[in-house]
Amino acid sequence: MVFPALSRSARSAAAAVAAAMLASMLVAVATPAAAVSSGPASVAIDPGFAGFADRLPIAVAAAAEIAGQTPEGEVARVSGVITVADELELGQGRSFVVAYAPGADVSSPLAAAGVAADGTYALDAPLGDIVLAVVSEGRSVFDQWGRLGVDLSSAETTSLPAEGLVYDVQLQRSALASGTVTVPAGAVVAGQKVAVVVYPVGGAGEIATAAGFVSDAGTFAVGGIPTGDYRVAFVSVASGAASEWWNDAPTFAKGRTATLTTGTATDVSVALQALLILDTSVPTITGTTTVGQTLKAAPGQWTTGATLTYQWYANGSAIVKATKSSLLLPAAVAGKKITVRVTGAKATYATKAQTSAATAAVLRPLAAPVPVIIGVTTVGQTLKVKTGTWTAGTRLSYQWYIDGVAVAKATGAAYKIPASATRKTITVVVKGTKTGYASASKRSKATAAVKGILSAPVPTIAGSTVVGSRLTARPGTWTAGTTLRYQWYANGKAIKGATASSLVLAAGVVKARITVKVTGSKSGYITAARTSAKSGVVSYPSRTKPSGWNCPAWAPIKGNASSMIYHVPGGRSYKATKPEECFSSGAAAVKAGYRKAKR
Structure with a gap:
């Protein structure tokens, strides 16, 4: 059944009715005092179950306590038939027709009468203004407040005359969550020590839709629920029976979703465990699966305060002394797949373990020396790579780089330097592969900057x-x-x-x-x-100007421009001639228009 949020005064009244569970942190109504066979439960529950205090059957408990009693003063009879939509029978559970004083809360009825299996009832209530309602527990129906109200505060006031009145109500169908709760040997659910709380999936487990108690026989039925998806909590204060979310879940987020449908009873039975359920996560493994590398276990989210221990496995067999959150892969696990099991423990919780997915098979490491580039780093020259000694049987491949940028198609063991590499450095990466071994890549040191041509x-x-x-x-x-x-x-x-x-x-x-x-x-x-190519032979010119009375040795012939006669050394007038021009040969003088002196 769905109950509205209570006013402050209503909460105060409800607290008086809830004494049996108040001490156990349910912060809600529990059993009417007459129904409590023992004192308040002494086992505290997880406060993570919230928002259901106002959803417990407060009105039903209060009505059941006074049902059949005749109030003091003048009374009149209210009678009628309670039916259910779709002409269905009321079925299991119980319903009460209740009279309230205007402005009262659900825990303080004036009078109440139980509804018979055929839907009839007879309620003796005080004369005057009253508010009528039909409240139910354990049935797939919604409560009825007056004729049109959605809660007690919105229900209309009715004046009850001395001759009485007829109050016929057709209840609307709801969904029903029902089932049984079993507990470990020695645990006792009698005395309303286990509450069943229904939360909408979209509500993050903060405010419940409906709630009820498990009967002394271990059965329950919670109605007043609209069609939808829900998660169900079983909140226990019974010693030896721990709370949980349906089904075997530690938190709202990990609870199983129950789809509840109007007019249908959905089974959400549960077997409570002696200890609380530890919140766990499947661990994951990070790292490189190669001998000599370290793997790390990431445990994920576990219940706060849980102590975590680790055990590593190779092909399902425990690795001796591998009990830390990290594992340095030894040579003995080469070729095997690695898993890690994380076990969580905490007082009052059941110990629980989760195992990771397996890694890929562990690979051996290759012997992989750093390559060396040999050759002259000049455009047009060919460089070669000296790979060093790799693990026998390793297949090598190459990639050349210019200033760190891979050169297309430069994948051989030698590389002819292009003009585009001028002023840039060259490196080469040698990659080795072999079955059962981890691939390895080694990069050479960079060359000096390439010289251009x-x-x-x-x-x-x-x-x-x-x-x-x-x-x-x-x-x-x-x-x-x-x-x-x-x-x-x-x-x-x-x-x-x-x-x-x-x-x-x-x-x-x-x-x-x-x-x-x-x-x-x-x-x-x-x-x-x-x-350059050689020039022609350097020679003197055929003629030149004299220096005073003298001609240079390479042009000894004197030319007299006034007579156009040239004189050769040893001639009669040679020394007495002051030349205007000097010639290197008689032919040069003749060519210039001179004639030779006669003596």
Whole structure:
């Protein structure tokens, strides 16, 4: 039956009726004083069962205590027939028609009468204003308050005349939770020591929908429940019978759901245990299942204060001395699956154990040395990996990386360095696999930054190879940002101080062939040098200007511009001639329009 939340005054009155269970922390109504054969229970219950004080059969207990008694003063008879919707019989349980004074609470009726099996009743109540109700226990019906009320406070007031009145009521059907409670030998449920409390699944176990007591015979039936999903608590203060959630669950969250349907009695029988049920969780195992690695057991949530112990197993056999929450995997368990059993113990609770799921088979570790890269770290060069000695039979695979980024298709034992690796480092990861062993991957140390290759064309020389002329080096197009240096050579010998991009030919290089070497440098690149092809032979010019009266030794022929006559050394007028031009040969003078002196 569903009871409304009580007012403060009603709670006070209910407390007086609940003396038998108040001391046991049920904080609710228990048995009427006349029904209590022994004193208050002395066994405390888990306070986790909450919100059902106002759902116990307070009104029925109070009505049963005065049923059949005639109130003092003038009375009149209220009579009628109590029926059930769908023309069903009342069935098991009991119902009372109750008269209350306006404003009274359910624990303080004026008069009450039991309803017979055929639904009839006869109630003698005081004349005047009263509130009528039909309350039930152990039946699949809802209580009726007046004719339209949802609780006592909302029921209408009726004036009872001396000639009496007829109060016929059709009760509405509800769901019914029923069954039996068995307890361990020596435990006694008589005296309302076990309450059956029905909570809605969606309510988190905080406020009950209905509640009732287990009879002395161990049976129960709790009605007044709408159709829906519920979880049922059995709250015991009986010595030797512990509370629990249906069925064999320690908490509301782990209780089994019972679907209750209007007009149907749903069996939620239970066998209470001598000790409380420990809240447990299935443990889980974390870690790598390889010999030499450590596994850890995560026990999950257990009842607060429970002492947990551990035992590790390999293929179901206990591992000697493996009784901690972690396990260093020994070689002896290679190839086996590991589980851990967690056992919880706490005073007044039944010891309980949970075993984890099995791990994958434990693998052996591979001997896996760190690889070494050998080779020159320059673009275009090929690097190789020295793997070291792995466990015999290990299959190796490779992956090369540039600055930590895997290179597509670079999966061989050798790797030719591309231009894209310039200024970057190279590593290689060697992975080993073998049946029954844990795969292992080892990464090499990074190489030095890869040196790039400069674009370095062969230079060319532009200009005349005549003494006094300027030769210019044309280096071509080098890699952008390259710094160029020059060195000029005569017959392969460096010309001192000739380090510019051009060279004025001096007499000292006559008869030599000239080359130039261009050297390029750039950060992150290999320095490169290129040498030009040889020039033609350096020679003097065919004519030159004199120095006063003299011509240079390489152009000894004097030319007299006024007469257009040239004089050769040893000639009669050679010394007496002040030349305007000097020629290297008579042919050069003739070519210039001069004629030779006659003597």
